[in-house]
Amino acid sequence: MEFFSIFNTQLLVAAVRLGTPIMLAAIGASICERSGVVNIAMEGIMIVGAFVSVTVALYSGSPWLGMLAGVLAGGLYSLLHAFSTVSLHLDHVVSGAVLNVLAFGLTRYLMVLIYGHPGTTDVIPVNLSEYQFAIPLLSRIPVLGPVFFNQTPIVYMSFALVIFFTWFLRKTKIGLHLRAAGEHPMALETIGVSVYKMRYLGVLVSGLACGLAGAYLSIENGASFTEGMSSGKGFIALAAMISGGWNPIGAALFSVFFGFADALQIRFQVFKVLAVPEELFIIFPYIATLAAVAGLVRRSRPPKADGVDFIIERAEG
Amino acid sequence: MSSEHSAQMKTPGKFSSIPRISAIVLAVAGSIFYLAGQFAGAVLILLAGGLYLAGLRLEQGDGGIREAMARWKKILAAPLSGALIAIVIGGIIMLLTGYNPIKAYSALFYGGLVKNWHISVINAAPLIFTGLSVAFAFKAGLFNIGAEGQYYIGAMAAVWLGLILKLPGIISLILVFAFAAALSAAWNLIPALLKVKTGAHEVITTMMLAHTARYLSPIFIRAFGGNPSTSTHPYVTDEILPNNFLPVFKTLFPNANYRLHTGILISIATAFFIQYLLTKTRTGFEIRAIGQNKEAARAQGISIGLNVFRALLIAGALAGLAGVNQVTGLDHKMFENLHANYGWNGISVALLAGGHPIGVVFTSLIWGILDSGGQYMARTTQTPNAIVEIVKGITLFLVVARYISFYLKRYWKRWNMSGGK
Numbered sequence: 001m002e003f004f005s006i007f008n009t010q011l012l013v014a015a016v017r018l019g020t021p022i023m024l025a026a027i028g029a030s031i032c033e034r035s036g037v038v039n040i041a042m043e044g045i046m047i048v049g050a051f052v053s054v055t056v057a058l059y060s061g062s063p064w065l066g067m068l069a070g071v072l073a074g075g076l077y078s079l080l081h082a083f084s085t086v087s088l089h090l091d092h093v094v095s096g097a098v099l100n101v102l103a104f105g106l107t108r109y110l111m112v113l114i115y116g117h118p119g120t121t122d123v124i125p126v127n128l129s130e131y132q133f134a135i136p137l138l139s140r141i142p143v144l145g146p147v148f149f150n151q152t153p154i155v156y157m158s159f160a161l162v163i164f165f166t167w168f169l170r171k172t173k174i175g176l177h178l179r180a181a182g183e184h185p186m187a188l189e190t191i192g193v194s195v196y197k198m199r200y201l202g203v204l205v206s207g208l209a210c211g212l213a214g215a216y217l218s219i220e221n222g223a224s225f226t227e228g229m230s231s232g233k234g235f236i237a238l239a240a241m242i243s244g245g246w247n248p249i250g251a252a253l254f255s256v257f258f259g260f261a262d263a264l265q266i267r268f269q270v271f272k273v274l275a276v277p278e279e280l281f282i283i284f285p286y287i288a289t290l291a292a293v294a295g296l297v298r299r300s301r302p303p304k305a306d307g308v309d310f311i312i313e314r315a316e317g
Numbered sequence: 318m319s320s321e322h323s324a325q326m327k328t329p330g331k332f333s334s335i336p337r338i339s340a341i342v343l344a345v346a347g348s349i350f351y352l353a354g355q356f357a358g359a360v361l362i363l364l365a366g367g368l369y370l371a372g373l374r375l376e377q378g379d380g381g382i383r384e385a386m387a388r389w390k391k392i393l394a395a396p397l398s399g400a401l402i403a404i405v406i407g408g409i410i411m412l413l414t415g416y417n418p419i420k421a422y423s424a425l426f427y428g429g430l431v432k433n434w435h436i437s438v439i440n441a442a443p444l445i446f447t448g449l450s451v452a453f454a455f456k457a458g459l460f461n462i463g464a465e466g467q468y469y470i471g472a473m474a475a476v477w478l479g480l481i482l483k484l485p486g487i488i489s490l491i492l493v494f495a496f497a498a499a500l501s502a503a504w505n506l507i508p509a510l511l512k513v514k515t516g517a518h519e520v521i522t523t524m525m526l527a528h529t530a531r532y533l534s535p536i537f538i539r540a541f542g543g544n545p546s547t548s549t550h551p552y553v554t555d556e557i558l559p560n561n562f563l564p565v566f567k568t569l570f571p572n573a574n575y576r577l578h579t580g581i582l583i584s585i586a587t588a589f590f591i592q593y594l595l596t597k598t599r600t601g602f603e604i605r606a607i608g609q610n611k612e613a614a615r616a617q618g619i620s621i622g623l624n625v626f627r628a629l630l631i632a633g634a635l636a637g638l639a640g641v642n643q644v645t646g647l648d649h650k651m652f653e654n655l656h657a658n659y660g661w662n663g664i665s666v667a668l669l670a671g672g673h674p675i676g677v678v679f680t681s682l683i684w685g686i687l688d689s690g691g692q693y694m695a696r697t698t699q700t701p702n703a704i705v706e707i708v709k710g711i712t713l714f715l716v717v718a719r720y721i722s723f724y725l726k727r728y729w730k731r732w733n734m735s736g737g738k
Contacts, residue, residue, distance in 0.1 A: 040462075084718070105706025105709065279532045289525045290507065
């Protein structure tokens with residue numbers, strides 16, 4: 001196999017597909033962290049979303065219902081994180097770590113309970129990739145067409161969500177309040193907006209997005225749920241969000257970039273065109289993140305009150 | 318107070334040091350026996366406890382005993398009560414989903430505490446190291462979430478040197494330990510440097526380096542004997558030289574399990590060393606000072622940067638020791654995709670112990686028992702051992718939330734004292 005022949009349109013399509021779950025979680029993470037809550041539970045939320053999607057899709061027969069259920073389950077599970085960090089004032093990283101452990105145990109237990117064995121669930125008959133559709137005209141554009149305009153439903157949704165949340169953060173009043181909760185919570189509280197509510201909202205958005213990312217893994221990219229199928233994507237999403245500078249567009253770009261590294265890695269593994277260990281491509285996102293936080297790429301600054309607890313001391317009378 | 322009087326006060330202390338020393342000797346001997354699976358060691362431990370209490374009584378009267386009890390209660394109450402409630406909740410979950418909790422739990426504890434006690438101990442040893450690593454960084458107000466990565470570096474370093482080093486006696490084993498500890502400490506240089514120079518959060522940097530180290534390991538394994546195209550044992554390194562094996566208990570106790578190695582003793586000794594380091598040395602004092610109040614520490618002339626370096630490097634070395642422990646003690650080689658998660662679980666045991674080094678020993682043992690007992694339970698009663706993960710998760714949540722309620726109470730008090738204005 002010729003070295004340059006692996007760089008074709010198919011590689012870019014694979015990059016977008018592999019980048020989609022990272023992108024969804026990274027968008028959610030940037031909203032969550034802009035509201036001031038650090039969320040490392042995304043891996044766990046994704047697992048919950050993926051498991052619930054498959055199970056509901058299997059029993060209802062509709063992958064769309066499965067997707068909806070996965071999103072809702074992700075949102076519900078993330079509320080645990082919101083409750084413990086915002087209301088109970090637990091350390092954000094601690095709470096995230098605990099929720100990851102719990103998600104792993106819960107899905108494994110439910111798997112044995114529902115499917116009778118650990119490992120992999122049953123396969124759903126129809127998955128969402130069957131609903132792939134090409135947008136007329138646009139999909140005819142060379143290279144860009146097949147990459148962006150001939151995709152599966154959740155991939156389209158993730159594009160739409162990038163645009164929506166960029167608009168939401170920059171142009172809406174709630175978006176402004178949400179950002180204020182992460183930068184100057186005291187100032188926000190002073191003008192009479194609840195910091196708690198904004199932070200709950202931020203976490204909830206990341207939960208819903210991670211639930212969708214989980215659904216993508218199990219019922220669009222795949223057709224069943226396997227233990228460990230998220231394989232650290234929640235953490236890579238964190239990396240994409242930081243490298244992308246805590247905003248949805250940057251996060252999305254880096255997600256696709258990391259997806260590209262992943263796609264390249266798979267090709268190198270299969271075709272052995274270059275005497276480079278393919279693991280170096282897997283490592284790439286992590287090194288890129290280190291470079292980003294080190295200020296080598298550009299200034300990447302977290303919101304001022306990111307991960308900082310906020311306690312309202314209400315005065316009486 | 319006259320000097321004569323204070324001299325009189327000291328004398329009973331001198332006498333009671335004899336029961337105290339013998340209590341320590343008995344406790345150490347009893348623990349070694351017990352950890353080796355010789356349950357008669359429990360008698361020695363109980364005897365030591367009795368002697369200790371008696372000595373304390375001689376020295377300080379009933380008040381001393383009460384004080385000691387209160388101290389232990391403070392350390393153990395939270396994890397034990399948390400675990401107990403979680404076990405009850407786990408039982409209810411089992412009951413609701415059609416399993417017999419009594420049968421399951423008796424299998425779990427019989428397996429973890431008696432039948433497969435050796436596996437519990439083997440499980441606990443690396444957890445103690447990674448738990449200590451996380452706990453130590455906690456003391457400096459740092460979160461070494463990437464202990465998993467330092468664990469991999471330690472394991473790789475141990476294999477690398479273990480394959481070639483052939484020196485008499487335990488010299489080469491000591492060198493393997495030292496080299497691996499140094500290398501995994503160095504793995505934390507970048508997070509420490511970035512923390513001090515740019516303020517980059519160590520949670521991000523150590524986590525990214527953890528994944529990096531994890532994915533470097535397959536490259537390392539292929540380079541050291543695990544190449545699938547040339548090797549008879551793909552995805553596993555060659556075995557290290559036998560002179561770099563940790564001794565097993567079986568050499569001393571013929572009826573101990575042949576896999577049970579002495580890494581647990583090293584890990585417990587390390588826990589005591591860390592406790593000593595934190596409470597009795599200048600370095601420990603400075604590290605705790607920057608963890609408690611950075612500004613106050615700076616005002617005292619304590620260098621924040623230096624102590625961040627110290628804390629992260631020592632934490633790295635500790636997590637690396639977990640890797641060495643596994644390689645030299647248990648596996649004698651390194652596997653690809655070992656889903657051991659000792660680094661991540663180290664966070665759990667450290668949180669559970671509230672960051673107390675000696676507490677980490679106990680919480681690691683609890684975790685080890687739950688793991689090995691869970692496997693035994695799944696095998697004998699067909700109860701999914703994922704219930705163990707759920708029990709662990711709930712325990713953690715309860716214990717961590719308990720510390721929070723403590724902080725909240727303090728907040729509440731402060732607010733009340735300020736007159737609620």
